[in-house]
Amino acid sequence: MTKQWVYKHKLTLGGLLVVILAIGLLASCDRSDEGKTVSVDTASGLSADASAIAAERGLTPENITAALKTYVPSGQHDEYIMFSSGGHSGQLLVIGLPSMRLLKVVGVFTPEPWQGWGYGAQGTMDVLNEGNVRGQEVRWADTHHPALSETGGDYDGQWVFLNDKANGRVAVIDLRDFETKQIVKNPVALIDHGGAMVTPDTEWVIEGGQYAAPLGWEYSSLENYAEDYRGMVTFWKFNRETGRIEPENSFALELPPYWQDLCDAGKLVSEGWVFCNSFNTEMATGGIESGNPPFEAGASQRDMDYLHIINLNKAAEVAAAGKTMEVNGFNVIPLETSIAEGLVYFAPEPKSPHGVDVTPGGEYMVISGKLDPHVTVYSFDKIQKAVAAGNFETDDYGVPVLKFEDVLEAQIEVGLGPLHTQFDDKGYAYTSLFLDTQVARWALGGAYGELHEEEDWTLVDKQDVQYNVGHIVAAEGDTVSPDGKYLVSLNKWAVDRFQNVGPLLPQNFQLIDISQPGDSLQLLYDMPIGVGEPHYAQIIKADKLAPWEVYPEVGWNPHTQSKDPNGIEAGEERIERNGNTVEIWMTAVRSHFTPEHVEIKQGDHVIWHITNVERAYDATHGFSLPGYNINLSLEPGETATFEFDATEDGVYSYYCTEFCSALHLEMTGYMLVEPSE
Numbered sequence: 001m002t003k004q005w006v007y008k009h010k011l012t013l014g015g016l017l018v019v020i021l022a023i024g025l026l027a028s029c030d031r032s033d034e035g036k037t038v039s040v041d042t043a044s045g046l047s048a049d050a051s052a053i054a055a056e057r058g059l060t061p062e063n064i065t066a067a068l069k070t071y072v073p074s075g076q077h078d079e080y081i082m083f084s085s086g087g088h089s090g091q092l093l094v095i096g097l098p099s100m101r102l103l104k105v106v107g108v109f110t111p112e113p114w115q116g117w118g119y120g121a122q123g124t125m126d127v128l129n130e131g132n133v134r135g136q137e138v139r140w141a142d143t144h145h146p147a148l149s150e151t152g153g154d155y156d157g158q159w160v161f162l163n164d165k166a167n168g169r170v171a172v173i174d175l176r177d178f179e180t181k182q183i184v185k186n187p188v189a190l191i192d193h194g195g196a197m198v199t200p201d202t203e204w205v206i207e208g209g210q211y212a213a214p215l216g217w218e219y220s221s222l223e224n225y226a227e228d229y230r231g232m233v234t235f236w237k238f239n240r241e242t243g244r245i246e247p248e249n250s251f252a253l254e255l256p257p258y259w260q261d262l263c264d265a266g267k268l269v270s271e272g273w274v275f276c277n278s279f280n281t282e283m284a285t286g287g288i289e290s291g292n293p294p295f296e297a298g299a300s301q302r303d304m305d306y307l308h309i310i311n312l313n314k315a316a317e318v319a320a321a322g323k324t325m326e327v328n329g330f331n332v333i334p335l336e337t338s339i340a341e342g343l344v345y346f347a348p349e350p351k352s353p354h355g356v357d358v359t360p361g362g363e364y365m366v367i368s369g370k371l372d373p374h375v376t377v378y379s380f381d382k383i384q385k386a387v388a389a390g391n392f393e394t395d396d397y398g399v400p401v402l403k404f405e406d407v408l409e410a411q412i413e414v415g416l417g418p419l420h421t422q423f424d425d426k427g428y429a430y431t432s433l434f435l436d437t438q439v440a441r442w443a444l445g446g447a448y449g450e451l452h453e454e455e456d457w458t459l460v461d462k463q464d465v466q467y468n469v470g471h472i473v474a475a476e477g478d479t480v481s482p483d484g485k486y487l488v489s490l491n492k493w494a495v496d497r498f499q500n501v502g503p504l505l506p507q508n509f510q511l512i513d514i515s516q517p518g519d520s521l522q523l524l525y526d527m528p529i530g531v532g533e534p535h536y537a538q539i540i541k542a543d544k545l546a547p548w549e550v551y552p553e554v555g556w557n558p559h560t561q562s563k564d565p566n567g568i569e570a571g572e573e574r575i576e577r578n579g580n581t582v583e584i585w586m587t588a589v590r591s592h593f594t595p596e597h598v599e600i601k602q603g604d605h606v607i608w609h610i611t612n613v614e615r616a617y618d619a620t621h622g623f624s625l626p627g628y629n630i631n632l633s634l635e636p637g638e639t640a641t642f643e644f645d646a647t648e649d650g651v652y653s654y655y656c657t658e659f660c661s662a663l664h665l666e667m668t669g670y671m672l673v674e675p676s677e
């Protein structure tokens with residue numbers, strides 16, 4: 001029977017591998033392995049047990065090779081870590097590759113109870129409140145693009161940045177403890193999209209806009225669209241010493257009211273420049289209900305939109321020289337200044353483009369027009385020459401438009417609905433095809449042509465994905481030295497891939513082996529994502545990450561990343577009353593809180609500090625105070641503070657919410673609130 005299922009399938013690479021394995025094992029049929037006798041099936045190369053399992057489960061040779069490539073035995077770690085946007089969840093997903101195991105859901109824009117993110121702990125409340133929008137407590141986000149920090153164009157494993165499209169915000173996550181440290185709200189635009197991306201040394205975090213509005217989203221009628229509405233791209237200055245974005249040293253560029261889409265930073269030869277797509281250069285304003293063309297038609301009439309080519313280094317000088325206006329207290333370089341100083345150029349790009357991706361060496365910019373079956377490749381060298389030659393026309397706003405033929409390097413027909421492009425170590429590029437629901441592998445030219453055998457700028461292979469891929473992400477795929485090996489297809493639809501869980505389906509992440517050249521792409525694994533719709537992800541080599549096992553000192557404040565003045569050692573616990581204010585210094589250790597009784601009066605203001613004095617790896621305690629909406633996660637060494645007004649009297653059991661020890665249920669205490677009457 002096993003013979004049959006091997007030879008029934010055509011001898012693909014996967015099948016070949018199994019056969020090679022068989023030859024290797026044939027030499028030692030019934031060989032003794034650690035004292036046990038293993039009988040080997042001569043046809044499949046699998047042990048008789050494994051053959052029986054494969055046969056019973058109906059696994060093909062391709063299935064078996066895929067399983068062998070993705071299985072990570074218990075206790076062993078993944079080779080790569082993928083940081084994915086959590087979509088509407090407002091969180092960041094951390095996933096191991098090749099196992100596709102979910103390791104963590106980091107609380108970012110949205111409260112996350114297990115991590116005590118947004119349930120009383122002061123630092124977490126402060127960060128979430130930074131993301132308030134004109135006083136509104138916005139507690140969800142539409143996260144699209146995570147960006148790992150880079151040094152010299154390579155991921156350095158220190159920070160991740162994440163944007164919120166819905167409310168134009170960017171978050172900073174520190175990879176020493178995988179916690180969010182900052183949220184900045186864009187003062188110029190309510191919405192963003194082309195963020196977060198970083199420059200090769202993480203000096204700047206890029207946040208491009210999307211749906212145009214008057215700067216600062218002030219009111220103006222749509223009749224005044226061309227005059228009053230504007231696009232923007234913001235450059236947030238990041239301080240590596242403090243690990244914070246510095247709004248006062250950041251600035252935005254005022255742009256025409258086209259809808260700016262994704263951006264990418266130049267690198268190596270193009271370092272210091274930034275490239276952003278746009279669509280709706282038609283400046284359609286919709287209004288189907290009034291007989292106007294609907295947005296999707298109005299915004300797709302022209303054959304060409306504009307690639308935005310931005311001289312970031314020069315823009316930073318202009319901003320530093322104070323040639324800016326203020327919008328909601330934020331520095332903005334006016335469009336006319338950008339034109340006069342030569343900060344912004346356009347190049348025509350077909351047709352309603354979405355992704356722009358810079359090749360590893362920075363030589364080429366790859367653009368995908370959603371309504372064009374080609375990818376279009378621009379040469380940075382040609383762009384520089386066209387700028388120097390001054391051979392351009394201008395758009396309606398006076399921005400120089402370079403000639404398409406002057407800057408074009410190549411166009412490759414890849415298929416329908418191309419969106420995003422990634423790169424590997426073999427001179428290939430990969431483009432997602434939403435409508436074809438495929439991933440295309442194509443051969444780069446120029447210096448990359450030496451890396452592969454195919455003709456430059458040609459399509460090499462296509463892999464079906466299930467279904468409707470948005471972004472794709474390759475291992476270290478946005479860096480100056482991509483690793484190849486793995487690519488993940490972030491599919492929008494799952495349809496029949498998983499058990500039906502009702503009309504709202506998970507998304508589908510599919511792992512693809514891209515390690516071999518030519519037409520060898522192999523789909524390995526499907527991972528359902530049931531927490532919002534992720535858009536983009538980045539994949540870093542796991543050994544570049546060096547997070548703390550426990551906080552460096554007992555009494556550590558994760559928000560300041562330093563010792564907290566209210567962090568205490570065991571023996572220093574106390575309760576102090578000062579008028580109506582009661583302040584508590586508590587410790588947590590297996591398996592008790594000290595003190596175990598907290599007696600206060602209705603109407604008291606309570607300030608409560610808890611320090612987890614543990615130094616053991618993974619000895620986390622939780623702290624829940626029911627009735628007052630408090631839940632903390634106290635990782636080893638951490639000190640957290642929360643405050644509340646004891647408006648309600650009664651008896652409250654506080655307890656540890658993390659199963660920390662055999663006597664975890666006994667890790668509890670009473671807060672007694674005596675009625676004020």
Ligand code: CUK
Pocket residue numbers: 144145193262354419420470471535536
């Ligand atoms: S994305 Cu944001 S619409 Cu293609 Cu980068 Cu999904």
Ligand code: CUA
Pocket residue numbers: 589590591620621622656657658659660661664665667
């Ligand atoms: Cu501490 Cu459970």
